[in-house]
Amino acid sequence: MAAFALPVPFTKFLSANKMADNKKYDVIIIGGSYAGLAAGMALGRALKKVLIIDSGAPCNLQTPHSHNFLTQDGNTPAGIGNLGKQQVQRYTTIAFFEGLATHGRKTEKGFEIGVASGEIFQAEKLIFATGIQDAMADISGFSECWGISVLHCPYCHGFEVKGEKTGILGNGEYGYELVKLLSNWTNDLILFTDGASTLTAEQTKKLKSHHIPIVEKQISNLEHINGYIQHIHFKDSTKVSLKAVYTRRPFKQHCQIPEALGCEITQEGYIKTDTFQETTVDGVYACGDNTTRMRTVANAVAMGTTAGMAVSKKMIFKQFEAIA
Numbered sequence: 175m176a177a178f179a180l181p182v183p184f185t186k187f188l189s190a191n192k193m194a195d196n197k198k199y200d201v202i203i204i205g206g207s208y209a210g211l212a213a214g215m216a217l218g219r220a221l222k223k224v225l226i227i228d229s230g231a232p233c234n235l236q237t238p239h240s241h242n243f244l245t246q247d248g249n250t251p252a253g254i255g256n257l258g259k260q261q262v263q264r265y266t267t268i269a270f271f272e273g274l275a276t277h278g279r280k281t282e283k284g285f286e287i288g289v290a291s292g293e294i295f296q297a298e299k300l301i302f303a304t305g306i307q308d309a310m311a312d313i314s315g316f317s318e319c320w321g322i323s324v325l326h327c328p329y330c331h332g333f334e335v336k337g338e339k340t341g342i343l344g345n346g347e348y349g350y351e352l353v354k355l356l357s358n359w360t361n362d363l364i365l366f367t368d369g370a371s372t373l374t375a376e377q378t379k380k381l382k383s384h385h386i387p388i389v390e391k392q393i394s395n396l397e398h399i400n401g402y403i404q405h406i407h408f409k410d411s412t413k414v415s416l417k418a419v420y421t422r423r424p425f426k427q428h429c430q431i432p433e434a435l436g437c438e439i440t441q442e443g444y445i446k447t448d449t450f451q452e453t454t455v456d457g458v459y460a461c462g463d464n465t466t467r468m469r470t471v472a473n474a475v476a477m478g479t480t481a482g483m484a485v486s487k488k489m490i491f492k493q494f495e496a497i498a
Contacts, residue, residue: 199225202297204275207232208471209462209478210303211258216482218265229274233305237321243472278431299485302460304429315396322401324419332359338417346372368393450484
């Protein structure tokens with residue numbers, strides 16, 4: 175979940191915050207969506223000078239509604255993000271920069287972050303709330319349906335399509351696991367392997383016992399109306415009508431700066447962090463989708479708040495101990 179584009183120019187924010195000539199901050203947050211905004215709020219309330227750099231490219235840009243977030247259930251992702259931004263803007267120690275962070279380096283006093291437009295900003299600590307970038311399947315219509323009717327999480331979207339005819343695009347172990355999970359929300363399931371099945375004999379037998387068809391035909395395209403799937407079309411010119419499709423896609427980190435700074439990446443591709451969201455590089459923190467497979471708005475907010483509090487506490491203690 176990288177950030178939402180900011181509706182007010184950066185210069186206006188800086189002028190209002192009396193930081194127009196200041197390129198030195200206590201903390202720089204890269205990514206201004208839910209996790210980044212939550213981290214910013216925690217730091218602003220701790221009186222820290224913060225810069226939030228946002229490129230305006232959230233991974234849930236197409237998603238019409240957000241769910242499973244107490245007090246915000248059913249609201250739009252953009253609406254939640256805009257409200258969060260308005261609340262963070264009340265803290266006068268927080269500034270925003272609309273642009274893409276392109277590189278960073280460790281310095282004697284902390285870190286430098288460079289952006290595409292050429293500016294260089296400095297801070298003692300960094301927080302990356304930059305999300306991940308999903309790889310779209312090479313199927314016509316797939317990307318247009320992603321987040322709308324081609325879904326990745328039943329806890330986020332399953333209730334809205336409960337009981338409906340639902341497809342699972344997958345194969346082998348992960349396809350089987352996804353079928354098992356989705357069986358909670360609907361009995362009308364079809365597994366599409368998009369080619370020869372790699373299920374084990376035991377898995378195939380279990381799906382048949384649940385009357386779940388396995389379709390091994392190769393997919394040609396997804397027919398949809400404004401992202402809402404109508405049919406899956408196959409290369410043999412047949413088709414199947416559906417309301418939703420679930421699948422899991424490979425991904426990459428939306429921002430490469432953490433790895434360039436030396437942050438360890440897990441085998442799954444996430445930035446490794448401890449309980450307080452600190453990475454394996456001292457002074458660098460990460461929160462949100464770039465650190466966990468738990469891709470929910472509520473979780474991103476919780477992780478951002480944790481990161482903001484942990485960073486500020488470490489800075490407060492350091493400042494206190496530095497006075498003789």
